[in-house]
Amino acid sequence: xxxxxxxxWLSFLLEVIVLVALFTLVQxxxxxxxINQSYQINLVTMCINIxxxxxxxLINGFTGQLxxxxxxxxxxxxxxxxxxxxxxEMPFIIGILGGCIAAGIAGFIIGVPTLRLKxxxxxxxxxxxxxxxxxVLQNIDYVNGPAGIVGITKLTSWPxxxxxxxxxxLVIVNLMNSSYGRAIxxxxxxxxxxxxxxxxxxxxKVLAFIIGAMFAGLAGVMYAHYxxxxxPDTFSFLRSFDMVVMVVxxxxxxTTGAVIAAIFITxxxxxxxxxxxxxxxxxxxxxxxxxIYRPQGLMGSKELSRKTFSRIWSGKK
Amino acid sequence: MNLLEIxxxxxxxxxxxxxxxxxxxxxxxxxIGLIGPNGAGKTTVFNLITGVxxxxxxxxxxxxxxxxxxxxxxxxxxxxxxxxQNIRLFKDLSVIDNVxxxxxxxxxxxxxxxIIRLPAFFQGEKNIEEKALxxxxxxxxxxxxxxxxxxxPYGEQRRLEIxxxxxxxxxxxxxxxxAAGMNPQETRELMELIKWIRQDFNLSILLIExxxxxxMGVCERIYVLDYGQLIAEGLxxxxxxxxxxxxxxxxxxxxxx
Ligand SMILES: Nc1ncnc2c1ncn2[C@@H]1O[C@H](COP(=O)(O)OP(=O)(O)OP(=O)(O)O)[C@@H](O)[C@H]1O
Ligand SMILES: [Mg+2]
Numbered sequence: 001x002x003x004x005x006x007x008x009w010l011s012f013l014l015e016v017i018v019l020v021a022l023f024t025l026v027q028x029x030x031x032x033x034x035i036n037q038s039y040q041i042n043l044v045t046m047c048i049n050i051x052x053x054x055x056x057x058l059i060n061g062f063t064g065q066l067x068x069x070x071x072x073x074x075x076x077x078x079x080x081x082x083x084x085x086x087x088x089e090m091p092f093i094i095g096i097l098g099g100c101i102a103a104g105i106a107g108f109i110i111g112v113p114t115l116r117l118k119x120x121x122x123x124x125x126x127x128x129x130x131x132x133x134x135x136v137l138q139n140i141d142y143v144n145g146p147a148g149i150v151g152i153t154k155l156t157s158w159p160x161x162x163x164x165x166x167x168x169x170l171v172i173v174n175l176m177n178s179s180y181g182r183a184i185x186x187x188x189x190x191x192x193x194x195x196x197x198x199x200x201x202x203x204x205k206v207l208a209f210i211i212g213a214m215f216a217g218l219a220g221v222m223y224a225h226y227x228x229x230x231x232p233d234t235f236s237f238l239r240s241f242d243m244v245v246m247v248v249x250x251x252x253x254x255t256t257g258a259v260i261a262a263i264f265i266t267x268x269x270x271x272x273x274x275x276x277x278x279x280x281x282x283x284x285x286x287x288x289x290x291x292i293y294r295p296q297g298l299m300g301s302k303e304l305s306r307k308t309f310s311r312i313w314s315g316k317k
Numbered sequence: 318m319n320l321l322e323i324x325x326x327x328x329x330x331x332x333x334x335x336x337x338x339x340x341x342x343x344x345x346x347x348x349i350g351l352i353g354p355n356g357a358g359k360t361t362v363f364n365l366i367t368g369v370x371x372x373x374x375x376x377x378x379x380x381x382x383x384x385x386x387x388x389x390x391x392x393x394x395x396x397x398x399x400x401x402q403n404i405r406l407f408k409d410l411s412v413i414d415n416v417x418x419x420x421x422x423x424x425x426x427x428x429x430x431x432i433i434r435l436p437a438f439f440q441g442e443k444n445i446e447e448k449a450l451x452x453x454x455x456x457x458x459x460x461x462x463x464x465x466x467x468x469x470p471y472g473e474q475r476r477l478e479i480x481x482x483x484x485x486x487x488x489x490x491x492x493x494x495x496a497a498g499m500n501p502q503e504t505r506e507l508m509e510l511i512k513w514i515r516q517d518f519n520l521s522i523l524l525i526e527x528x529x530x531x532x533m534g535v536c537e538r539i540y541v542l543d544y545g546q547l548i549a550e551g552l553x554x555x556x557x558x559x560x561x562x563x564x565x566x567x568x569x570x571x572x573x574x
Contacts, residue, residue: 171432178431178438179417179424179445182410186418189407196367198393198422198485207428301409 023162030158042270044226047161048219049262051168053246054255055215058172060244061252061301062181063208064188065115069126070216070243072110072133075235077103077217078224079143082152085225092155096164096221103217104210106133111209115202130240137232148231149224156226164222168215172255173303175211184208188253238280245283249290251297256304261297319378320345320489320521321366326375326385328365335361337545339375345488348515348522350536352529352556354565357542359525360402363493367399368392380488394422398487400478402494402525408467412458412477415466416449419484449484456480456510472503479510483518490514492524496531504528508535533557541565 026043029035035043052070059067081099084090090098114125138146175181186194187201195201224230246265250257268286272279290297319342326339336358343349351359364370366377368389377385384392407415426441453459456476461469466477475495482490495511496504508531515522526532532539533553541549541556543565549556556562 174432174434175428178442179421179426180428180431182414182418183421185410186407189409190405192369192389193401193405193407194418195389196369196393196399197419197481198390199418200388200390 019166023159026162027158038270042266043158044156044161044222045269046263046266047165048222049243049246049266050165050259051215051219051222052243053250053258053262054168054172055212055219056243057247057250057253057255057258058175058184058208058215059212060247061254061258062176062188063184063205064252065205065209066119066123067126067209067212068123068237068240068244069110069128069130069133070212071235071237071239072126072130073103073106073213073216074220074223074239075133075137075230075232076106076213077220078230078235079137079149079220080217081221082149082224082230083143085155086149086152092160092225095155095225096218099221100214100217103220104214106217107210107213108206110213111206115205115209127237127240130235130237134232134235137235146232148229148234150229152224152228152230154226154228156222161222161226164218168218169255169259171211171215176255180204180207185253242283245287248287249297251299251301253301254297254299254303256302257297257299260299318345319343320347320380321523322376322378323366324376324378326362326365326377327373328361328370329373334545336365336542339542339545339547341540341547341550343489343521343523345521346515346519348511348535348537349524350532350539350553351523351525351542352527352532352539353542358545359542360493361545362542363399363491363525366392366491367397390422393485393487396486396488397491398482398485398489399491400475400482400493400495402497404474404478406466406474406478406481408465410466411463412466412469413446413449413453413462415477415481416452416484417445419481420445420448422485452480452484471498475499475507476510479514483514487520489521489523490518492522492526494525494527496526496528504531507531511535 030040052074056067056070059065077099080102081095084098085092085095110126110129114122114129117125137143143149176184183194183199183204186197186199187204191201220235242265246261247258249265250259250261268282269279272282321341321343323339323341326336327334328336339362351362353359361370365372368384368387368391371386375385376383379395379397382395384395407418424441425444426435426437430437450459450462453462456479458473458477458480461473466474469477479492479495492511496507499507511522511524512535514520524536536553538551539553539556540547541559541562548561548565549559551559
């Protein structure tokens, strides 16, 4: 028992060391100028995509509720944080918290009525929500309507990006490996049976929606404070579609899969920059191929975890 | 004490009465059978009791409270648990996780302590794990704790479903055709198990079953439904010789045993 405890402490320590080392390595490379401008943008996009994919996976993958409105929550986070930091000149941390909370509230407001809907109906309702957010933003003069907000102070830095992405992953992983996580997964598995086991399924669907929305908001904050400009069109349906592709590609219900797919899609987009028009075609093709040959996605619902590593380590299957 | 009292329960689908003025009275720790030909409305009665369907009319008084129309998860918390005619496990989850989910309604740690991994979380998880294993042991499923539920053989899936229902700590367990698809040997074992559960867990059991030998063998009283209506109730011998019941079944099954 004691030995087991020591071992888990040791692997915890090891994980922390790996995380810090990775962070420091990139930080060092950035400081000495080893990473050029376009790779820097790629790096930023990657972290933002990881946050988006992992949080959408909570809703689409673990809870089994098909949402197509994730970009809408991202927009809420982005706009609210920019209002706080740029218009009201508050510190970045207030912008981050404000953006997350606002997106979470939006998640609650959207979640309560729409999560009664099932399958296709929910997908359409969330899609409509995303579009409504966009159109509303286009019509608010305070945020310059369709032209958007330009000249946002660049506050997003590598430490913020890296650690917020890590926190996102940690929160979702911890949540899913708990009684709350099992309750959430049981909804996906069989909603009726879950309800009859004493689980208030509506409550947990809304909870998953709120948490997912908060992290989408976080991604929006990071995005806005790096790319200088945000417009309502930045957060169109196409962006939601990107996120769904990542989640489906990675495997619905696998955080590991979501992370891998987010990295893959980021690099793919980067590589296809010259053929921007072809991007959607290639996305669609990848989706079709995955659906035919590996419908459960890259990882299925499996995770890479400490257990997996120790199993590989000890040579067992 | 009356544990469950149903008065004039009525439910129709598209104008057709599926359950028509149904009445039942169950004392605590009774073992009651509900039988009837296919489509008689038995499963519908179960769905009404557990809140899957809302009744059109009537009262369902459980432990002195009218639970008619309450949300299923609240009815579960009041102490009613069930299994399904066509097994509804959480298919892609492990055997032990299926049982663990039943403990969620009494989860001892908060969402915050989950996310930042406070000691309360580890303690709570340890308790849940131990309790879940206890139930698996009772149903001889502990050696398969990490197997995916849908990979279990049929009889074990049925047992796991009962284990999961019991793990919600009900005072009333309702079983919808628990022996369906089992061979005679498994059915006999199941009969013993059902009797034993009632004793050991101190609960009432209401079961639907087509296997007459099982029903007659374990149930203390039997209710018979036909076309949504109660046509008979009484002791097993009374039911066996009831003319209306024999007619409803065309004599075949009841006559055999
Ligand atoms: N959700 C529903 N919608 C429409 N009709 C339904 C629904 N559920 C049940 N019914 C109808 O109600 C009647 C009773 O069905 P029920 O499933 O309760 O029968 P049962 O006694 O359990 O039969 P079996 O022995 O075949 O399981 C049937 O005619 C069935 O078609
Ligand atoms: Mg039935």
